[in-house]
Amino acid sequence: MVDELRYGSVVAGADTKRRILDVALDAFGRDGYAATSLDGLAEGLGIRKQTILYWFSSKRDLFEAVIDDTAADLADAFDEVSDSGLTGLEQVQAIVDQAFRLAVRRPEVLGLVREVTRPGSLTASRLATRVRPLFDRARDFLLREMHAGRIRCSDPAMLLLSLYSTVVGMVTELEVARTVGFEPTLRATVMRRRELMRFLRAALSPENPAPVIA
Amino acid sequence: MVDELRYGSVVAGADTKRRILDVALDAFGRDGYAATSLDGLAEGLGIRKQTILYWFSSKRDLFEAVIDDTAADLADAFDEVSDSGLTGLEQVQAIVDQAFRLAVRRPEVLGLVREVTRPGSLTASRLATRVRPLFDRARDFLLREMHAGRIRCSDPAMLLLSLYSTVVGMVTELEVARTVGFEPTLRATVMRRRELMRFLRAALSPENPAPVIA
DNA sequence: CACGTTGTCTACCAGTTGGTAGACGTATTG
DNA sequence: CAATACGTCTACCAACTGGTAGACAACGTG
Numbered sequence: 001m002v003d004e005l006r007y008g009s010v011v012a013g014a015d016t017k018r019r020i021l022d023v024a025l026d027a028f029g030r031d032g033y034a035a036t037s038l039d040g041l042a043e044g045l046g047i048r049k050q051t052i053l054y055w056f057s058s059k060r061d062l063f064e065a066v067i068d069d070t071a072a073d074l075a076d077a078f079d080e081v082s083d084s085g086l087t088g089l090e091q092v093q094a095i096v097d098q099a100f101r102l103a104v105r106r107p108e109v110l111g112l113v114r115e116v117t118r119p120g121s122l123t124a125s126r127l128a129t130r131v132r133p134l135f136d137r138a139r140d141f142l143l144r145e146m147h148a149g150r151i152r153c154s155d156p157a158m159l160l161l162s163l164y165s166t167v168v169g170m171v172t173e174l175e176v177a178r179t180v181g182f183e184p185t186l187r188a189t190v191m192r193r194r195e196l197m198r199f200l201r202a203a204l205s206p207e208n209p210a211p212v213i214a
Numbered sequence: 215m216v217d218e219l220r221y222g223s224v225v226a227g228a229d230t231k232r233r234i235l236d237v238a239l240d241a242f243g244r245d246g247y248a249a250t251s252l253d254g255l256a257e258g259l260g261i262r263k264q265t266i267l268y269w270f271s272s273k274r275d276l277f278e279a280v281i282d283d284t285a286a287d288l289a290d291a292f293d294e295v296s297d298s299g300l301t302g303l304e305q306v307q308a309i310v311d312q313a314f315r316l317a318v319r320r321p322e323v324l325g326l327v328r329e330v331t332r333p334g335s336l337t338a339s340r341l342a343t344r345v346r347p348l349f350d351r352a353r354d355f356l357l358r359e360m361h362a363g364r365i366r367c368s369d370p371a372m373l374l375l376s377l378y379s380t381v382v383g384m385v386t387e388l389e390v391a392r393t394v395g396f397e398p399t400l401r402a403t404v405m406r407r408r409e410l411m412r413f414l415r416a417a418l419s420p421e422n423p424a425p426v427i428a
Numbered sequence: 429c430a431c432g433t434t435g436t437c438t439a440c441c442a443g444t445t446g447g448t449a450g451a452c453g454t455a456t457t458g
Numbered sequence: 459c460a461a462t463a464c465g466t467c468t469a470c471c472a473a474c475t476g477g478t479a480g481a482c483a484a485c486g487t488g
Binding site for chain 1 (some may be wrong): 434435436437438
């Protein structure tokens with residue numbers, strides 16, 4: 001009772017900022033930007049909205065901080081894969097594994113990705129500039145693997161777009177999956193991952209053993 | 215001036231309902247449910263919010279009406295394809311064409327699909343039950359084509375999920391496309407469609423058996 | 429110990445939200 | 459022509475929105 005009056009840095013300190021970011025990621029990822037209110041976030045945190053506005057000057061500011069934070073996480077996750085030295089479909093497999101792990105453990109992250117890549121999103125450029133390097137690296141990877149004859153030749157950027165759509169969709173479209181009869185159980189998820197890899201393997205395998213393109 | 219006072223059924227009549235549905239589809243599809251306000255819609259229509267609430271008893275009611283309406287449109291578009299009698303990859307091609315046409319001419323529709331298939335969406339079941347028959351038909355189609363040897367064998371429902379993800383993603387992810395360097399021009403769209411078909415052809419062709427990895 | 433800094437709070441606020449109540453003009457119909 | 463149904467409106471409203479102003483307690487430092 002009396003403790004409640006003893007607010008100040010001792011009670012929470014700067015880790016409040018961390019907690020706000022976490023809860024905000026959750027809410028923005030699950031409900032979207034517009035459907036998330038500062039009051040709601042504050043209530044979930046057991047603090048007042050004004051404390052949020054102390055750490056982040058506005059709702060949009062908070063949103064952008066969440067994006068930056070998440071982009072850093074994503075970059076780390078994929079750096080790990082690309083540093084693994086795997087080649088061809090094995091690296092693709094590793095990325096798919098990573099994506100599914102994310103979908104199971106932190107679905108909000110993928111929700112945020114979905115939210116922020118919505119056509120016309122005002123903050124699209126935010127995640128874009130953060131994630132752009134990842135895309136460039138992935139494109140280079142595809143190009144290399146094409147030359148090495150391990151992946152079917154095509155426009156690497158376009159192919160990457162197809163891959164992205166397929167993987168993110170497969171990982172994100174839970175409601176659609178449910179509609180076609182897959183309840184979101186672990187078993188069904190594992191099956192989805194396996195089918196996805198089969199699909200990608202078919203889509204990426206080089207038709208001819210070693211197509212040489214100048 | 216004086217005309218404005220002469221409201222009543224003569225001025226607009228029941229086509230007001232139609233106009234509301236159209237504008238609402240636009241807004242819900244572009245901005246999402248939460249970011250759309252009845253006042254905003256009304257202003258865009260040159261009427262008062264209360265008129266909207268006369269035709270639709272609540273915002274949610276309007277949203278569901280829009281979904282039903284859109285589902286009917288989608289069903290028509292795909293009935294057309296499946297009645298065409300095309301087989302194998304040719305029907306797939308026809309569906310992709312249909313999807314791209316939709317993306318160019320009525321992007322809001324795909325925006326609505328995206329909105330309503332969001333994980334945890336409260337109205338997911340709405341579109342789901344409406345679109346379910348389409349999915350079933352598509353699955354049967356895939357199964358038939360597999361037996362006929364025109365499409366690579368796999369679990370048809372799972373394969374359908376992959377196809378859905380790829381096509382909808384490719385058609386929807388405009389911001390991601392921009393990030394990898396494709397401005398949303400007509401030319402780039404045509405290229406995206408072509409690449410998508412190449413991708414799907416590779417993924418579906420039976421004569422491209424995936425190397426089996428346990 | 430005095431004093432500024434930091435982190436949280438209470439108290440507000442103006443604007444917007446979805447929604448209700450009811451007036452009013454028009455058209456239809458007995 | 460009276461009565462009724464219909465479609466739109468004006469007038470509100472309580473709840474909620476993001477955001478400001480400023481009090482206040484704890485801490486760190488001279």
